[in-house]
Amino acid sequence: MAPDPRVAKAFNASRALGIPDEEMKPVLKYLLKVYGGKWELIEEDNYRTLVDAYFELKEDKETEGKRKAPSSDNDRERPRQKLNSVDGDEQVLSSGKSRQVSIKKDTEIQGNSEYPIDGPCVSHIQREKMASDHHQKKLMTPKIDKPLILMPNDGVQNELKTPRVEKPKSLHGPGSASHRVSLGPPKESSIGNVRVKSLTTLYQYHEKDDTLDDQDTSRISPKFLSDITKGSENVKISLLDETGREELPKFNYTPCNIIYQCANVNISLARIADQGCCSDCSGDCLSLPFPCACAQETGGEFAYTQQGLLKEEFLEDCISMKNEPKDHHFLYCQECPLERSKNEIKPEPCKGHMVKKFIKECWRKCGCDMQCGNRVVQRGLTCKLQVFLTGEGKGWGVRALEELPKGSYVCEYAGEILTNTELYERTVRIGGNEKHTYPVTLDADWGSEGVLKDEEALCLDATFNGNVARFINHRCSDANLLDVPVEVETPDRHYYHLALFTNRKVKALEELTWDYGIDFDDHEHPIKAFHCFCGSAFCRDKKQKGTR
Numbered sequence: 001m002a003p004d005p006r007v008a009k010a011f012n013a014s015r016a017l018g019i020p021d022e023e024m025k026p027v028l029k030y031l032l033k034v035y036g037g038k039w040e041l042i043e044e045d046n047y048r049t050l051v052d053a054y055f056e057l058k059e060d061k062e063t064e065g066k067r068k069a070p071s072s073d074n075d076r077e078r079p080r081q082k083l084n085s086v087d088g089d090e091q092v093l094s095s096g097k098s099r100q101v102s103i104k105k106d107t108e109i110q111g112n113s114e115y116p117i118d119g120p121c122v123s124h125i126q127r128e129k130m131a132s133d134h135h136q137k138k139l140m141t142p143k144i145d146k147p148l149i150l151m152p153n154d155g156v157q158n159e160l161k162t163p164r165v166e167k168p169k170s171l172h173g174p175g176s177a178s179h180r181v182s183l184g185p186p187k188e189s190s191i192g193n194v195r196v197k198s199l200t201t202l203y204q205y206h207e208k209d210d211t212l213d214d215q216d217t218s219r220i221s222p223k224f225l226s227d228i229t230k231g232s233e234n235v236k237i238s239l240l241d242e243t244g245r246e247e248l249p250k251f252n253y254t255p256c257n258i259i260y261q262c263a264n265v266n267i268s269l270a271r272i273a274d275q276g277c278c279s280d281c282s283g284d285c286l287s288l289p290f291p292c293a294c295a296q297e298t299g300g301e302f303a304y305t306q307q308g309l310l311k312e313e314f315l316e317d318c319i320s321m322k323n324e325p326k327d328h329h330f331l332y333c334q335e336c337p338l339e340r341s342k343n344e345i346k347p348e349p350c351k352g353h354m355v356k357k358f359i360k361e362c363w364r365k366c367g368c369d370m371q372c373g374n375r376v377v378q379r380g381l382t383c384k385l386q387v388f389l390t391g392e393g394k395g396w397g398v399r400a401l402e403e404l405p406k407g408s409y410v411c412e413y414a415g416e417i418l419t420n421t422e423l424y425e426r427t428v429r430i431g432g433n434e435k436h437t438y439p440v441t442l443d444a445d446w447g448s449e450g451v452l453k454d455e456e457a458l459c460l461d462a463t464f465n466g467n468v469a470r471f472i473n474h475r476c477s478d479a480n481l482l483d484v485p486v487e488v489e490t491p492d493r494h495y496y497h498l499a500l501f502t503n504r505k506v507k508a509l510e511e512l513t514w515d516y517g518i519d520f521d522d523h524e525h526p527i528k529a530f531h532c533f534c535g536s537a538f539c540r541d542k543k544q545k546g547t548r
């Protein structure tokens, strides 16, 4: 059969980077499957996604290989199922640790192939991470020359990557000696807890003349980090700055919340009442004929489907509460901690806090497995995400590298747990010098009790310690993510997890956004609102509306 011209072109591009066809073939099949046969997504930017995927999967395989060094003949069989193993009939390409896609080895790649996409499946990895571990780590990425690649300082020599097929860009950038591409030995140095490798050994492929050029200084090499999580999540999260010009974000990646100092987060088994858990359950609570006690919070029905998605009905209720808030959707504090932080002596009356529907997940006192369908947020990330430079005045943003069905769990907003007063003090201290990542108030239950003590009025700040959610930008009203409060380890509603789910189907490479609920007219708020560039027709930032 004559080779598909689109396949041939893809191989041409990758061959120019020294990647053999037989290594690129399974990656191409994999991407076609993930993108539902949409070639445009693969061809975009001169096959950038394809080349990225190749290097990522290669690195995954190498890391996996090092972790599971074969010790017996039986073990030696296993690597046959991985990428680049060309002997087996089937190859399993893993996109993250929790999803696997099987691909028949010798299937011809068809230009218009439509592959089914696996739904999110269950990760078997239990996340038990001590917050204190993360407290010790240093902030990542101090100032460094570019272009460069950062590698975890784990003693494993990562391969240099992302010699991208670059179209000449109008960006003439620094165009300085530091951007020259030469064939000299790699220069390496250590900064903080990451090793830095200069990209001076990278070849650049010039489309115009099909040659490898070691002299051209007019191009800017993109910056690419293969995993900003430093291995702390179930899946890697890459970072890409196509311009190569942006300073890398300075923060410490922490996959879960961590108490800063004074917050009162009381996690103890004794506080979970017997009727508030399902100690008699076993296996998967979702497969029970009658939902267990943990479903009581959500009206006797679990909020998740067997596929790990948020149920349509639950999602629609949350969306309508957010879009059409009615009077009974608000609670008012006797004395509002937010107002108290603005004026302690004479706080203004509470402006109201939106009531939200909570999810309660099974937890330690429950008898079910870690794979129970009512444990989604606590098992951590499963979606393939990338932090990228938006280029729209919003700085970094997050996008999905695969299509996400409606109701998919994306991530939680993780950061330091601060009291409102601590947040206020921090804001005053750092003033306008530091870009703030906009903290989140955990106020879904404020107003339901008496006067909240300061150490019970909490918020999450991901400025210095946070997870991938710290890069998710705001969009007024029609964002594609929805925040849902999730009770996991404490029945106490002062503290909960803030989980982000897709509120509709999200296309691969679409930016993920979330409505922070900012009141752009509240000039008294301790954190000054930014000028919104969300681009939504429903943008609430009136100043921006005028200028757009």
Ligand SMILES: C[S@@+](CC[C@H](N)C(=O)[O-])C[C@H]1O[C@@H](n2cnc3c(N)ncnc32)[C@H](O)[C@@H]1O
Pocket (backbone or CB within 6 Å): 249, 393, 394, 395, 396, 397, 436, 437, 438, 469, 470, 471, 472, 473, 474, 475, 530, 531, 532, 533, 534, 535
């Ligand atoms: C949670 S962070 C998001 C990541 C951020 N863009 C970055 O580069 O680190 C929130 C900050 O991003 C910026 N931002 C988020 N959404 C925005 C929007 N719609 N318009 C303008 N800036 C936005 C603001 O500076 C805001 O304080």
